[in-house]
Amino acid sequence: MDARTLSVDPQPVAQAGERPELAALDTGTLRAALTRMHLIRRFEETAEASYMRGLIHGTMHLSIGQEASAVGSILPLRRDDYILSTHRGHGHCIAKGADPALMLAEFFGKENGYCRGRGGSMHIADIEGGNLGANGIVGGGLPIAVGVGMSIRMQKQDRVCMVFFGDGATNEGAFHEALNMASIWKLPIVFVCENNKYGMSMDIALAMAVPNVADRASAYAMPGVAVDGNDLPAVAAAAKLAVDRAREGGGPSLIECKTYRWRGHSKSDRNLYRTKEEIDVWRKRDPIRLLETELAAHGRFDAAELAAIEKAAAGEIEAALEFAKSSPDPDPSQLTRDVYAS
């Protein structure tokens, strides 16, 4: 099946003994989800390697270790639903169905990248695929989501807007303003906080007076739930509840995916604020291996099928890299072409 089509399998083959969150997902959906998790992991590793080899400049924010949060949250969305993403947004973009080749071309600053090389890693958008853009400003997408929700309502559509943000963004005023307006107007928005424990170097436990980001939902009279962000079926189950509620007119929800980034904040990070032991603990909770182990235990896929899924994803990213490397650079004479629409 096409990795970019999260279609529902007509004949679910849930096995006995599965927990409800897993049993709710048919095998076709799980195959697509696992494929996308591998695509994200490979994409990030390829981006990092390309940077190390001097093939690209700038910086990047890698989401290795957070794949279940991105893919699980987006799993219940339709292609015509919207997402708004963050500076650590490659995973959201792939999860929503973007073409990794066009993403890598953008990362390489090429004319045929998603943003014609004008945006780069922090500003990848896939408008046709419903991704209204990553954002270089912490919390930048939160107020925009309010307007998308208003727009959906005013155009009498049954779409949903899902906005991603990190734990650090929840201390921005934009978080408060956006959740308040979404709630008073009952807008079809799902707020997904990817709590990876650190806002750059600041431990969220030192930056927030309540134990969970999800606790903050009570201030806006909306459901708030904290889930294991490395557990794809758990994330998907929480997201489905929130997406269904939003689509049916029940208003917004806040989901907190507790997860961890394996890499530093960006390329300047020397990991002075955390220990190797802490990183190792989280690496043992690799969201991809956790899912594969569970799927194999319940007979959804055998070892050969799992290996084939990973290999196919690796092949796709390898082809994407070749595409990016061979793509043309933008023409400097076209520098100001898209400053204004005409």
Added chain:
Amino acid sequence: MPAELAAPSVADTKELSYAEAIREGLAQAMEADPRVFLFGEDVGVYGGAFGVSGDLLKRFGPERVIDTPISELGLAGAAVGAALTGMRPVLEIQFSDFVTLAMEQIVNQAAKIRFMFGGKASVPMVVRLPGGSGTGAAGQHSQSLEAWFAHVPGLKVVQPSTPHDAKGLLLAAIDDPNPVLIFEHKLLYKTKGTVPSAPYRVPIGKAVVRREGRDVTIVAASIMTLRALAAAERLAQEGIDAEVIDLRSLRPIDFATIAGSVRKTGRLVVVYEGVKTMGIGAEIAAQVAEDDDVFRALKAPIVRLGGADSPIPYNPVLEKATVPQESDIFTAARKLAGGGER
């Protein structure tokens, strides 16, 4: 005389205040296009802090004239999100000073989204900002911040001086596929003028010669246009023939009209309410200095009249002394044209 300023037949026009003209423009835009809506603090039941929206809530209902919480950042972001997904939002920032709370969304998001996304999205939003001094509201309710936004590629900035232009520039802004900021002047809301009843557009980026003259060019915008015209009448009594240009748009700026006038008069006074230092007068003077023909046409140094390097004070005498008045323009232009004291 440009076509849009030609006097239509009396039957097709009426005398409206600047505020009424804006209201009529808003109503006509909402009647013509279901995507247009007005939102902001106290724009509904209250009718707007300066009475601009008036009865629009009664006429269009609470889904299109939306009272909002006091959340300028969130509101600016909501305008971005709605514009990005098919709506034509018009946001009123109650006092232009409060736009400082919304800078992130206007400068980082609205202005840059089209460019950063490689021209694949547009943000057709309008922000209305009542600005200027003269109401005794002191330092945080009296500023003229338009030059800040004229510094940002991706934004358009206009400053109507008449009821005619207030309506025509609003309708042009709503049609425009880019973010447009309209700096209205609080002292102008009650000024009256002839306004065509039918919808019409005043082109963004076109200045207008309000008074033709041979001896000195006075470039102004917003309320300074009225003061410049009054000063020009007094100058005429002394035999000095001043040409008065109303900029109407700051970004894009119509340098061709300024250049044509300065080539003729050889003398230039630029008058604006914003702080003089690093203001729009500096840009206009620099463009004149950079243009070989226009620079060589100068018979005297350029004069800038702008706001003092001071916050707007409360005391009415001090407040008037902070920004250019008619007598300041008269004195400066007379001196420049060689009249009075040398």
